[in-house]
Amino acid sequence: xxxxxxxxxxxxxxxxxxxxxxxxxxxxxxxxxxxxxxxxxxxxxxxxxxxxxxxxxxxxxxxxxxxxxxxxxxxxxxxxxxxxxxxxxxxxxxxxxxxxxxxxxxxxxxxxxxxxxxxxxxxxxxxxxxxxxxxxxxxxxxxxxxxxxxxxxxxxxxxxxxxxxxxxxxxxxxxxxxxxxxxxxxxxxxxxxxxxxxxxxxxxxxxxxxxxxxxxxxxxxxxxxxxxxxxxxxxxxxxxxxxxxxxxxxxxxxxxxxxxxxxxxxxxxxxxxxxxxxxx
Numbered sequence: 332x333x334x335x336x337x338x339x340x341x342x343x344x345x346x347x348x349x350x351x352x353x354x355x356x357x358x359x360x361x362x363x364x365x366x367x368x369x370x371x372x373x374x375x376x377x378x379x380x381x382x383x384x385x386x387x388x389x390x391x392x393x394x395x396x397x398x399x400x401x402x403x404x405x406x407x408x409x410x411x412x413x414x415x416x417x418x419x420x421x422x423x424x425x426x427x428x429x430x431x432x433x434x435x436x437x438x439x440x441x442x443x444x445x446x447x448x449x450x451x452x453x454x455x456x457x458x459x460x461x462x463x464x465x466x467x468x469x470x471x472x473x474x475x476x477x478x479x480x481x482x483x484x485x486x487x488x489x490x491x492x493x494x495x496x497x498x499x500x501x502x503x504x505x506x507x508x509x510x511x512x513x514x515x516x517x518x519x520x521x522x523x524x525x526x527x528x529x530x531x532x533x534x535x536x537x538x539x540x541x542x543x544x545x546x547x548x549x550x551x552x553x554x555x556x557x558x559x560x561x562x563x564x565x566x567x568x569x570x571x572x573x574x575x576x577x578x579x580x581x582x583x584x585x586x587x588x589x590x591x592x593x594x595x596x597x598x599x600x601x602x603x604x605x606x607x608x609x610x611x
Contacts, residue, residue, distance in 0.1 A: 333367040338376055346380055348518050351587060356380075396584070398425060399577045401539065402497035412494040420569070423559055426585040427574040430563060434495070434570040435488075440545040442484065444599050447508040450475035454509060454517075471515040472590075477506045479611070492541055492603050496572065501609040502534065508545075511552060511598040517590040519557065522604060523575050523582045534606030538576040541603040544569050551594030558585045565598055576607070 346359055356377045363373040403410070404427060410417040420430040435443075451473040480486040485506060493500045511517075522540045529536045542554060544565040554563040554571060563571050575586035590598075 333364055333369050333373075335366075335368040336372045343380070345518070346377070348520055350380065351519065351521060351584075396581050397577055397579060398427065398583075401427065401574045403429060403495065403572060403574075410495055412491050415491065417495065423556075423561055426556065426559055426583050428556065428559065428561060429572045431495075431570045431572060432566070433568060434491075434543055435545070435568045437568060439488070440567055440599075443488075443508060443601060444545055446484070447475050447510075451508075451510055472509045472511045472517060474507055474509040476504075477508075479503065479505050481505070496539065496541060496605060498539070498605045499609070501611060502606050504534075504537075504604040504606065504610065507602040507604075509598075509600050509602065511590065511593050511600075513593050513595065513597070515598075516592040519587050519589045521575070521582070521584070521587055522573075523586075526582070531608075534610035535608050536576055536580070536582070536606065537604050538607050539572060539574040539605045541570055541572050541605070543601040543603070545599035545601060546597070548593060548598045549596030551592055552596075552598040553591050554588060555591055556586070556588045558587055565600070 349359060350356060360373045360377045363377075364370050404422070408419045410419065410431070415433060417434055418432045420432050422429055452475060454472045454474040477485050479500065480489055488506065489500050489503065492503065523537045526536075544567060546565070547567050548565045552565050554565075555561070556573075573586055573588070575583040577583075590600075
């Protein structure tokens with residue numbers, strides 16, 4: 332019988348993310364026992380974690396998610412802004428995913444990388460219990476944030492994102508830029524907030540994500556949506572938009588996704604999170 336009766340914070344983080352991706356807690360507990368954990372401790376720990384997670388999955392999250400097509404999905408196979416013609420490369424209905432090309436020029440990608448390089452810090456995640464940001468073992472990139480409309484260059488990009496998504500600039504969080512080196516990743520996660528941690532005085536729930544690829548990655552670094560069987564290979568200037576809430580306040584658990592480890596080279600991306608109402 333296993334004797335381990337201590338669980339590190341890193342292992343707990345991994346368990347929470349694995350539960351969120353849809354893996355049965357019984358399967359996880361059995362795996363802990365096989366690794367030498369005391370069976371009673373393993374199952375009691377899993378029940379406690381599941382209990383905490385259940386707080387976040389009550390109400391609409393437990394109901395069958397009702398899909399609605401966001402405005403971006405009604406624009407056809409080409410999206411026009413005041414300065415670009417953006418091609419839709421592929422579309423998935425469940426979860427809603429659009430793969431877009433020519434969102435940024437090569438020069439814009441390089442400028443964004445250059446402006447961001449000196450401001451990078453270890454990336455953080457939103458704690459599922461406290462709702463506060465913290466460093467976690469499942470996210471090993473470095474990143475930085477721009478203030479909304481921080482300068483003329485960022486303002487130009489923000490205006491384009493508004494035209495692409497049809498959501499006002501004021502509904503968007505400040506642009507985040509991330510850098511992944513060899514071996515770095517972001518394990519399976521959701522972009523929306525736990526339902527009991529949504530601050531309706533500051534924009535409310537996240538409803539969609541525009542993820543922009545700033546460079547070509549030699550190998551690895553794909554964005555993977557495991558429940559949809561979708562894998563997006565980073566391509567400089569392209570983007571993926573995915574939508575994960577509806578008008579009833581439900582969130583789409585099919586939207587779980589990850590950034591798999593970079594094998595060769597490095598990966599640069601920019602993330603634009605959109606909220607249901609004005610943030611400021």
